[in-house]
Amino acid sequence: MPVDPAESMDVSGDTLGATGANTVQTVTGPIPTADLGRTLMHEHLSIGYAGFEAHSSRPGPGRAEMVAVCTERIRQLQDLGYSSMLDPCPSDLGRDVDLMVEVAEATGFNIVCATGLYKEEEGGTAYWHFRAQFDDVGAVMADQFISELTDGVGSTGVRPGIIKCATGPGAMTDYERTVFDAAAAASVATGAPVTTHTDRGTMGGLQQDVLTAAGVPANRVIIGHSCGSTDTGYHMGIAAGGSYLGFDRFGIGTLMPDVDRVASLVRLFEQGAGDRVVVSHDSVWCWRGEPFPPALAGRVSDLFDPTRFDREIVPMLHDSGVTDEQIEMLVVDNPRRFFEGVPLAELGT
Numbered sequence: 001m002p003v004d005p006a007e008s009m010d011v012s013g014d015t016l017g018a019t020g021a022n023t024v025q026t027v028t029g030p031i032p033t034a035d036l037g038r039t040l041m042h043e044h045l046s047i048g049y050a051g052f053e054a055h056s057s058r059p060g061p062g063r064a065e066m067v068a069v070c071t072e073r074i075r076q077l078q079d080l081g082y083s084s085m086l087d088p089c090p091s092d093l094g095r096d097v098d099l100m101v102e103v104a105e106a107t108g109f110n111i112v113c114a115t116g117l118y119k120e121e122e123g124g125t126a127y128w129h130f131r132a133q134f135d136d137v138g139a140v141m142a143d144q145f146i147s148e149l150t151d152g153v154g155s156t157g158v159r160p161g162i163i164k165c166a167t168g169p170g171a172m173t174d175y176e177r178t179v180f181d182a183a184a185a186a187s188v189a190t191g192a193p194v195t196t197h198t199d200r201g202t203m204g205g206l207q208q209d210v211l212t213a214a215g216v217p218a219n220r221v222i223i224g225h226s227c228g229s230t231d232t233g234y235h236m237g238i239a240a241g242g243s244y245l246g247f248d249r250f251g252i253g254t255l256m257p258d259v260d261r262v263a264s265l266v267r268l269f270e271q272g273a274g275d276r277v278v279v280s281h282d283s284v285w286c287w288r289g290e291p292f293p294p295a296l297a298g299r300v301s302d303l304f305d306p307t308r309f310d311r312e313i314v315p316m317l318h319d320s321g322v323t324d325e326q327i328e329m330l331v332v333d334n335p336r337r338f339f340e341g342v343p344l345a346e347l348g349t
């Protein structure tokens with residue numbers, strides 16, 4: 001991309017898809033970062049795995065039900081003092097920006113959406129594999145991300161505020177590397193920050209290396225689902241590299257018990273890295289199609305509860321000596337500074 005990253009950061013929030021220095025793009029328009037307030041950095045109004053349309057006899061909830069479910073979830077978050085969230089659903093995972101706009105307008109909540117593509121194993125990869133027979137598909141992806149960031153998603157006019165990319169467990173596939181390179185190019189071209197998906201607490205260091213080597217400032221990157229590891233060395237490598245760590249799957253005990261996520265987070269505070277952690281649940285409020293058998297529906301909706309951090313995790317953090325000020329750092333200051341691109345202090349390793 002023939003755009004100097006330093007120069008692109010000077011462009012005002014009005015012309016950038018993602019951010020100016022003190023502006024963040026929400027689905028209902030740009031807002032000052034100072035207005036973000038308490039912010040959850042990884043929750044989903046809805047998810048639809050690529051191919052869900054084929055299960056036409058089990059379409060999942062209709063639009064009115066989805067709006068009602070999401071509005072209720074957001075009212076619960078507003079009761080806890082939250083005013084903003086990031087829904088980093090990639091473009092090929094059933095992302096529904098019209099739903100996000102409808103819910104944002106109904107609640108007054110700030111919702112930031114993403115452009116980008118999911119991991120190879122579970123994304124809409126057939127389309128891009130087909131296109132790759134004919135083209136440099138990475139350039140096509142980068143153009144697509146930039147188009148959404150600058151002109152909006154399709155004809156909606158809704159502009160994403162961030163770029164999403166993902167790896168599966170233990171490896172970055174060639175396809176995923178192509179998506180990462182495209183995400184980096186789009187970030188450098190537009191100034192948009194990046195948030196990632198990792199599996200089982202792996203590949204975060206490589207994700208950081210690939211993005212920063214391509215010119216994305218480290219502090220414009222969140223390595224998502226970092227709480228999938230309890231390895232403080234892994235966490236501190238990413239933290240010392242100057243990126244944010246997503247402790248963003250509280251409640252998903254099938255992947256990692258919360259007590260272990262909390263212990264890992266406490267160690268990061270002890271090592272001075274609490275200024276670069278953001279928290280969330282990766283909760284999904286509506287599933288398109290029927291990816292879970294009906295018998296599991298109740299358990300699924302209990303599992304994905306975006307109020308858990310305040311109800312259950314904060315008391316655990318308090319018991320470990322984490323202060324209210326440090327908790328406010330996680331939910332207010334760190335999201336704001338991430339979107340502003342404020343430089344992070346050097347960390348000793």
Ligand SMILES: [Zn+2]
Nearest residue numbers: 042044088282
């Ligand atoms: Zn997610």
